[in-house]
Amino acid sequence: MKEEQWAPVIVMLISSAAMGSVNALVKKALDFGVNHMIFAAYRMAISAVILVPFCYIWERKTRPRLTFMLLVEHFISGLLGASLMQFFFLLGLSYTSPTVSMALNSTLPAITFALALIFRIENVQNLKSKAGVLKVSGTLICVLGAMFLTFYKGPQLSHHHSHPVALHNNTLHNNGHDQTKKWLIGCLYLIIGTVLLSLWMLFQGKLSAKYPSTKYSSTCLMSVFAAFQCAILSLYKSRDIQDWVIEDKLVIFVIFYAGIVGQAMSTVLTSWSIKMTGAVFVSTFIPVSLVSATLFDFLILHSPLYLGSILGSIVTVTGLYVFLWGKKSETHQSDSNSFPTSNVCQKIENEDKNDSNTKLPN
Template sequence: MKEEQWAPVIVMLISSVAMGSVNALVKKALDVGVNHMIFAAYRMAISALILVPFSYIWERKTRPMLTFMLLCEHFISGLLGASLMQFFFLLGLSYTSPTVAMALNSMLPAITFALALIFRIENAQKLKSRAGVLKLIGTLICILGAMFLTFYKGLQVSNPHTHPEAIDNNTLHNNGHDQAKKWLLGCVYLFTGIVLLSLWMLFQGKLSIKYPCTKYSSTCLMSVFAAFQCAILSLYKSREVEDWIIKDKLVMFVILYAGIVGQAMSTVVTSWSIKRTGAVFVSTFSPVCLVSATLCDFLILRSPLYLGSIIGSVVTITGLNVFLWGKRSETDQTVSKTLTVSKSCQMIENKDNITVDDNNTKLPV
């Protein structure tokens, strides 16, 4: 890849690592008992406040005029990519664990790729090419790595310094029918949130063409709409005003961190990368969040590290590299075809010029 092609890869890797740490800390905050949609509303409000000065100072001259249709599309963007997505994802996270949440989130490339094929955003004919096969194999390997991290624990390879409040996920299946049902329901909620996130990525790819100021202005509008949407959805669980008063210092820190890093920075980077490389390419970095969440559990939350986590992380990174290999091959093929067409057009143009010159140099009879 060229330098400009490596830029989306680097920023997505940084963003994915940050998101892994965000989800691990969010799980810790949810365990305190805070309403998950109140948490989301504060998170979106902080994101909007952070992005307002950036969007005004840097994009006030280049920002297109907002129309009613664009406002409606940003409302839908907030609904898909923030409020409804967080409603299901955070609810599922509270029922399960960060590892399971990120493992299911690693299916994002496959879901996005499938939806892109359904909506004809991706060409099915490309699957027959070498690059298409590599992208498909890379996606499947990423899913395999996610399955390792979820269902295979293996031997404990670290010292037994598990956090005292940490819960062994394997015991949840043995706590009766209610716990098993709650665990299954949490997985369904997580999967629903991931499908909504995939739809947002595809929708954002279209919106970025209509409203090119996606770095700050579009994300700010999305955050404003999502903050109100999350506040309304919080009524589902509680209608007490006291629930909006956050007293726990850890929860306040996590809200600030999730709003700045997990929402403002991450959405700006994701939107920019989608515009540069497409939704399918961006979704492939979701397994990196899984690896980051696993490491965060071990280093920050002091959870034990198991052999399955190491194997799953290695398999996930391998799948990501295979996908990037396929993406690079696809880019090289596109560049090669462009150069070939350009040379052909240049040769035809030169031939026409030579013919014209020959006709002009003929002596009159």
Template sequence: MKEEQWAPVIVMLMSSVAMGSVNALVKKALDVGVNHMIFAAYRMAISALILVPFSYIWERKTRPRITFMLLCEHFISGLLGASLMQFFFLLGLSYTLPTVAMALSSMLPAITFALALVFRIEIAQNLKSKPGVLKLIGALTSILGAMFLTFYKGPQVSNSHTHPEAIQKNTLHNNGHDQANKWLLGCLYLFTGTVLLSLWMLYQGKLSVKYPCTKYSSTCLMSVFAAFQCAILSLYKSREVEDWIIEDKFVIFVILYAGIVGQAMSTVVTSWSIKLTGAVFVSTFSPVSLVSATLFDFVILQSSLYLGSIIGSVVTITGLNVFLWGKRSENLTTSKSCQMIENEDNIVINDNNTKLPV
């Protein structure tokens, strides 16, 4: 890849690692008992406040005029990529674990790839080429690693730093029939959130072409709509005004961290990368968040580490490398084709110039 082609790879890797840590912390905050949509509303409001100065200073000359259609399109963007997505994703996360949430989110490449084929954003004939096969194998391998990490625990390879009382409480909590139903329901919610995120990526790809050079303004506008949408969706669980008053310092820290890093910075980086490389390419980095969440659980939150987590992480990273290999081959093939066309045009021009006048 050229230097400018490596930039989306680097920033998406950094963003995916950060999102792994965000989801691990959000899970701990939700365990305190905070309304997940109130949490999301605060998160989106902080994202909007952070992005206002950036959008005003850097994009005031390039930002398009605010129209009703522009507001409607960003309302839909907020609905798909923020409010509804977080409604299902955070609800599923409260019933499961960060590693499970990230594992199901690792299906994002396959879902995005399938939806891109349905909406004809990706051409099915490209799958017959070597780069297309590599990209498909890479996406499927990443999903396989994510599923392996989720459903195969394996022997414990490290001692848990969690207190024995917490382990006993967690074991009793997880053995109940009601907890099993919540676990399956949580997985369904997480899958729904992943589908919505895939739709947002494809929608954002079209939106970034329509409104170029406005990544801060677009994300800010999306966050404003999403904050109001999340506030309305919070009525699903609670209608008490007291629930909006959060006094827990850890929850306040997580809200700030999730709003700045997990929403504002991550959405800006993702939108910019989608514009340069496409939704399918960006979605392939979701397995990195799974590995990051696993490591963050072990190193920071002091959870146990199992053999299944290690093997699943290795398989996931391998699949990502295969996908990047296919993307690099596709870029090389495209550049060679463009160069051949330019050479043919130059030959035709030279032949026309060498013809003698009659």
């Protein structure tokens, strides 16, 4: 692999590992009872402020003129990829765990593929090929893994005495039937958030094509709209102004960490990697976030592990790579089909050259 091809790999490894740690820390902050949309509003506002200097220094000459349509498109982008997505995703995270959230997020490529079929972005006729069968199979396996995570929690695998804090919180807030009900509702919210993120990726693909070389400005503008949208959505849970006053130092640290690393850095790096290598390549690194969230949650935050989370994660990741195997086969097939055409064109071109060099007899 060439040196320039290693850059997206390293970037996505760092970004995916960081996102796993972000989700684990966000879960810890939400356990303190913070309104999750107030948390999201602060996160998006910090992301916008952090990106302003980058927009001015590197994109002030290439940034397109601010028009009404540009504002509308970024408003929709913020709604799909930030505010509504975080509304459901953070709510689901508060009811489940970072491991489950990242495992269900691993169904993103399969859900995106299904939505591409619905919106006719993907060709239905290609499903009869080997690559099409693999992609459909991978999609179904991902859905099976998501259902397994949703409906089966299983026994706790970690030792009870090794996680006293997690067990204490579990006893206070989640007991018996209420725990199962919250788990199911949380998984449903996470799936809705993943669908919204898939819609954002499809929308962002067209938006990036219309406004190239503006990854900082585009992310900043999206974050500004999303901050106001999250503030409005926070009213559904509480309208007390005191909820916006956060005094806990850990929660403040997590807000800044999530805004800088989880939103500003992650969105910019993901957009750059998609531009360099494509969305399919980027989606292959989602399991890195899953592993990172699981390890960070278990080793650093001392949260318990459940059998259902492990088995469901394995099934989901298996489906993901079956899907990607089909996508890779499709790419190779399209490349091989282009070779004969290019050879024929080259042959015709050579024959034309020979004919032009041949002199007719007098």
